[in-house]
Amino acid sequence: MRALTKTTPAPGFELSMVRVPELGPSDVLIRVQKAGVCGTDQHIYAWDPWAQRRIHPPLIVGHEFMGTVAAVGAAVRGIAVGERVSAEGHISCGVCRQCRTGEAHICTNVKIIGVDTDGAFAGYIVMPAGNVWRLDPAIPDEFAAIFDPLGNAVHTVMAAGVSTKSVVITGVGSIGLMAIPVARAAGAASVFAIDVNPQKLALAERVGADAVFDARDPNLLDEIARRTGGDGADVLLEMSGSGSAIDAGLHMLRNGGRAALLGIPPDDVAINLAERIIFKGLTVLGINGRKMFETWYQTEALVRSGRVDLRPIITHELPLDAFADAFELMRTGAAAKIVLDVTPAP
Amino acid sequence: MRALTKTTPAPGFELSMVRVPELGPSDVLIRVQKAGVCGTDQHIYAWDPWAQRRIHPPLIVGHEFMGTVAAVGAAVRGIAVGERVSAEGHISCGVCRQCRTGEAHICTNVKIIGVDTDGAFAGYIVMPAGNVWRLDPAIPDEFAAIFDPLGNAVHTVMAAGVSTKSVVITGVGSIGLMAIPVARAAGAASVFAIDVNPQKLALAERVGADAVFDARDPNLLDEIARRTGGDGADVLLEMSGSGSAIDAGLHMLRNGGRAALLGIPPDDVAINLAERIIFKGLTVLGINGRKMFETWYQTEALVRSGRVDLRPIITHELPLDAFADAFELMRTGAAAKIVLDVTPAP
Amino acid sequence: MRALTKTTPAPGFELSMVRVPELGPSDVLIRVQKAGVCGTDQHIYAWDPWAQRRIHPPLIVGHEFMGTVAAVGAAVRGIAVGERVSAEGHISCGVCRQCRTGEAHICTNVKIIGVDTDGAFAGYIVMPAGNVWRLDPAIPDEFAAIFDPLGNAVHTVMAAGVSTKSVVITGVGSIGLMAIPVARAAGAASVFAIDVNPQKLALAERVGADAVFDARDPNLLDEIARRTGGDGADVLLEMSGSGSAIDAGLHMLRNGGRAALLGIPPDDVAINLAERIIFKGLTVLGINGRKMFETWYQTEALVRSGRVDLRPIITHELPLDAFADAFELMRTGAAAKIVLDVTPAP
Amino acid sequence: MRALTKTTPAPGFELSMVRVPELGPSDVLIRVQKAGVCGTDQHIYAWDPWAQRRIHPPLIVGHEFMGTVAAVGAAVRGIAVGERVSAEGHISCGVCRQCRTGEAHICTNVKIIGVDTDGAFAGYIVMPAGNVWRLDPAIPDEFAAIFDPLGNAVHTVMAAGVSTKSVVITGVGSIGLMAIPVARAAGAASVFAIDVNPQKLALAERVGADAVFDARDPNLLDEIARRTGGDGADVLLEMSGSGSAIDAGLHMLRNGGRAALLGIPPDDVAINLAERIIFKGLTVLGINGRKMFETWYQTEALVRSGRVDLRPIITHELPLDAFADAFELMRTGAAAKIVLDVTPAP
Numbered sequence A, B, C, D: 001m002r003a004l005t006k007t008t009p010a011p012g013f014e015l016s017m018v019r020v021p022e023l024g025p026s027d028v029l030i031r032v033q034k035a036g037v038c039g040t041d042q043h044i045y046a047w048d049p050w051a052q053r054r055i056h057p058p059l060i061v062g063h064e065f066m067g068t069v070a071a072v073g074a075a076v077r078g079i080a081v082g083e084r085v086s087a088e089g090h091i092s093c094g095v096c097r098q099c100r101t102g103e104a105h106i107c108t109n110v111k112i113i114g115v116d117t118d119g120a121f122a123g124y125i126v127m128p129a130g131n132v133w134r135l136d137p138a139i140p141d142e143f144a145a146i147f148d149p150l151g152n153a154v155h156t157v158m159a160a161g162v163s164t165k166s167v168v169i170t171g172v173g174s175i176g177l178m179a180i181p182v183a184r185a186a187g188a189a190s191v192f193a194i195d196v197n198p199q200k201l202a203l204a205e206r207v208g209a210d211a212v213f214d215a216r217d218p219n220l221l222d223e224i225a226r227r228t229g230g231d232g233a234d235v236l237l238e239m240s241g242s243g244s245a246i247d248a249g250l251h252m253l254r255n256g257g258r259a260a261l262l263g264i265p266p267d268d269v270a271i272n273l274a275e276r277i278i279f280k281g282l283t284v285l286g287i288n289g290r291k292m293f294e295t296w297y298q299t300e301a302l303v304r305s306g307r308v309d310l311r312p313i314i315t316h317e318l319p320l321d322a323f324a325d326a327f328e329l330m331r332t333g334a335a336a337k338i339v340l341d342v343t344p345a346p
Helices: A039-046 A049-054 A147-160 A174-185 A198-206 A220-226 A243-252 A273-278 A294-304 A320-332 B039-046 B049-054 B147-160 B174-185 B198-206 B220-226 B243-252 B273-278 B294-304 B320-332 C039-046 C049-054 C147-160 C174-185 C198-206 C220-226 C243-252 C273-278 C294-304 C320-332 D039-046 D049-054 D147-160 D174-185 D198-206 D220-227 D243-252 D273-278 D294-304 D320-332
Strands: A002-006 A014-017 A027-037 A064-072 A084-087 A124-128 A132-134 A166-170 A190-195 A211-214 A233-238 A253-261 A269-271 A283-286 A314-319 A337-341 B002-006 B014-017 B027-037 B064-072 B084-087 B124-128 B132-134 B166-170 B190-195 B211-214 B233-238 B253-261 B269-271 B283-286 B314-319 B337-341 C002-006 C014-017 C027-037 C064-072 C084-087 C124-128 C132-134 C166-170 C190-195 C211-214 C233-238 C253-261 C269-271 C283-286 C314-319 C337-341 D002-006 D014-017 D027-037 D064-072 D084-087 D124-128 D132-134 D166-170 D190-195 D211-214 D233-238 D253-261 D269-271 D283-286 D314-319 D337-341
Touching (some): A064 A124, A064 A147, A166 A174, A190 A198, A233 A243, A243 A253, A269 A273, A273 D253, B174 B233, B198 B211, B243 B273, B253 C273, B273 C253, B314 B320, C027 C084, C039 C320, C147 C233, C174 C190, C174 C198, C190 C198, C198 C211, C269 C273, D147 D253, D174 D190, D174 D198, D198 D211, D211 D220, D314 D320
Parallel strands (some): B233 B253, C190 C211, D190 D211
Antiparallel strands (some): A084 A132, A269 D269, B064 B084, B084 B132, C027 C124, D027 D337, D064 D084, D084 D132
16 A cells, blocks of 8 residues: 655655555554644654654654545444544553543553554554544545544633633644634634734634734734723633743633643743732643544534534645645645545546 | 502502612612513413412512613712613522522522512612623613523523533523524534424524424434434423423433423422433533523623524514503413513603 | 352342353453342342343342452453452443443443343353453452442542532432441531431441431421531432432532432432422432442542441341342341352352 | 731831721621731731732731621621621622622732731721621631631632542642641542651641652652552642742643642743643643632531641741741741731730
């Protein structure tokens, strides 16, 4: 099969032919059809310091995908050959305390496909049956291919709780953008998006933000206060990983507000805990992955309701062999979300 | 001033001239402009057994209203003459445990205007300053007049928690009808309405129900199961007070679902607790009034967002002196919500 | 191996020799050492109407136990031969919505050992590896043998939330009795026990109830009010399944209180929903089984802390072949909890 | 009356005679009997940079106290002359969003007695009636005098949720010490205390810590892991305000753990948000003051239960005129909690 592979500890990927992976008794073999490109893939492609520490070539990359079941292991129940599926890319251990108490998304022994084990930019992928998600026919292929990052957005929104609330989103990369229609569909009364990229902010407005702001706007804090009855925002969804955005986002929250942190800061962040968190009585939540599988049920419900339209966010669909173009579009910021068509041309 | 009054322990009301009530140091005098007619008013008008037990004439009736501040007591801060206001109709004692712990909506010594003390179908009403709600200019008068029952709907929806959920509403009287756009705006993925009145069901569909059902439909349970992936609904909002609706509604819920009970059954209800609640691991919530003032903030946020349109539910607007017509429209079920214009003709 | 078996659809059990059950690849074979006798076993023994509907002989009974791992299937990780274990007796399907969202305790396809499949009053039992709980060395055998009903008590207490609260327990059979030290250890400020059996009430006092009451005491409601500052109790743990106890228990709660229902009423219960639940703004929780495995972690933490002493509640320890005596002690109410020693005499 | 006053912008206090404050219609005049000395008082005494920014002399200091009602304003209900009372020292505005939604403890316009307005180290103090807490006769005077800091401990413990949990407390000054018996009484399964002061750690052990650790112990992280089954602690109560303690405390938490931050760091704290909070899926809570009046009800319930004994923590009781000795004992760390007797010698 074809597979996009990190073959050596250096920048770039190689598209080559490899053997189809073997199927264990509790596994499902999936023929990949569409797969999303994530910022993580870009880090691995560029071979940045994080990738150099974390990735051990050779490795097939890619972790957001959908496809069709090609084979199921002997012990698998409830999944049939030919079914349309996506899959949770975090493979949890099943025996740690978190796994045994409904918190497998923070499993202490998690392995991530495309990072720790072979991934989805390939003709086929093997997944544990417990990770497979059968797709509702109403979910379009290209949305299903990005249920993983969409699930990050849904998990963040649902952990924060947005029903009737005013919501600030700091950072509208692809997940931040998805969080806008998700927050609205989940009941937010107003959504304000903040970023430094005017194209992303324009897209944020197009997918439903009530107002968008340049993070460097000196009146930003006053504007948020003005639009929230002077109180400050109820909820912060932090999706930038930027220290200054985190500080500003916490500052914008009203006393008693809630912040959900999804963006990963590359370095330590200095925080005035007294003023930003303690005196204000804030709740700050660290968000990792997607709840298995509560987030998946929520994501399906939102997409099926027709109120979360991802089409404007999927700016590019490209064939797998155009992967170099895809990573260049990512690098320049010209793309929001790119979906690769992995099916070989007939 | 004019006032619609229960003067004697018998059916009917009398529209007569009475003195404007006196203002205490912590009170606000409000010139009433618009006021909603509630099922409770109808019980008092008809002088049914509940009313005979609870009401002590003479009493000015009416508890849903909006108007303009005409005077404020000496100790009142933050409310000015001329401001447009509505008010919470439950006057809580301020000293019981519930009042001192943020649960004044279940105060053990509550008094309700138009039931226990003089109400709002009058030229003026005096309210404790703490009950007054200053209206955002974006809220239309006729919506503001019914913030009390709308708040019942919002409290029920928010207590149940509907974000991304499938929601069944049993009973679409005026509050059940309001709960439909409220649930959708608050994030419900789907809303199913059940009643026996085809006109109300038609209205339910018009205000946003995904599907409506006659409560006597023999396939009802299967239909709800089919539309919820076979699981049953996530949430029940019970707004009928009917024992059979409560049983059916609990039956439709999935294991682990949540039911919020607002409708008041006139008699004991026999429940198979084992099958309906215990084995299923349900959560059942009793709902009373509106949270002071969390529900009011939520209600304002929902209405301001523009996603809760009450216009189709306000089927009639009538002058105060047409009150007999209003109660006849209520009695026959021809009206959903009636708003009375209390301002005297110029 | 020896096994206590329901061989025919008639009262009584038979102690006979049967073959050791076969081990699947994901299973664990456990040599049973001690096993608790439950009210459910008594229903099956007596062959009451519930048992006649639910049980299909032949069936090995018993579902509360501890023992030693005798063999593990090929696919099992993390459990070794020789380890001391107990096990969750509810075998969940793993594929329903509840199972996939951390709510396996309300799995829609659950099978219960000793009820739906062969049970633990036997030399050996086979359990799915995912149901096995490895025992901390600090947990005594006889406590470990009854982690299943103790887990019911813990689940009920933790779902209700008792920290700093006043707690009423209606019904002090063996689970109600266990709930007393559990509630105290979990942080209850006061625990009041109610029953009609004076011996059970004496035992309730011995295991830590602050006060005990005969359910027929005409001053009961006033007494609870007096001991809760006039407010009523914060929490009800309903463990009797009696309709009158449920009504009385709900009546005793303060506005805003929480009730957790574990006892199974054999018939419908008529409830004044308006007065008992709706106006009071109560939260009522149906409780089923034990959370997998959050309840097990909590149970272990409580027992290891040394603050939950079950010794006074285990009134009898008997050898397996004295089973007829055990069921007679249960029938007469002379026993609280009976633990059977299943190990054959040397 | 006598009053301990900050008269000039310089170190020290002056004990002088001043006029008894005037009583408004909604106020209560309290004759102070006992009052606790807090770290905040020490900052004001020492006139450190925080005090120089915040305090505007002349000011009567002290904010933890109990006494007897000497007079009540005309509009006050439910409080009588002669009653034994304590009072919430945060005077909330009553009109901001937080005050109107049951979150007065994070009022945006709060004033603190002894900091923003005249305080309790005086013969009399005037308090708004809504701040007064009537004392149960079972609460000893010296405990009642420190309900304010005890309430900080209770609020922190209850916000974190400790029932059946393993709890780490970083910093065992007086509030950290109080948090130990509070956490145990509220249901913690184990409590580990960390500090750098061996005397405080000895006291921590005496009041119920399961184990105590020097913060500089290089095996600290391993020790906590070992005592929590390898998982890490469930809950962190941060009461030191030290950046390194915050980092270490977050590090000790298991994935999915909860941290409640009460200690006030004087400077920004650099945090590795990715490793410490985000990947672990932590919940971090800022804690301010005491919930009005939920925390007070909880505090009363805990003290009345007899399971929170503060006597070992109140290391010194001194007459008001020995205030200089008190502040010296505080400065050297020789005292845990000091209670001043404010009643003049007969």
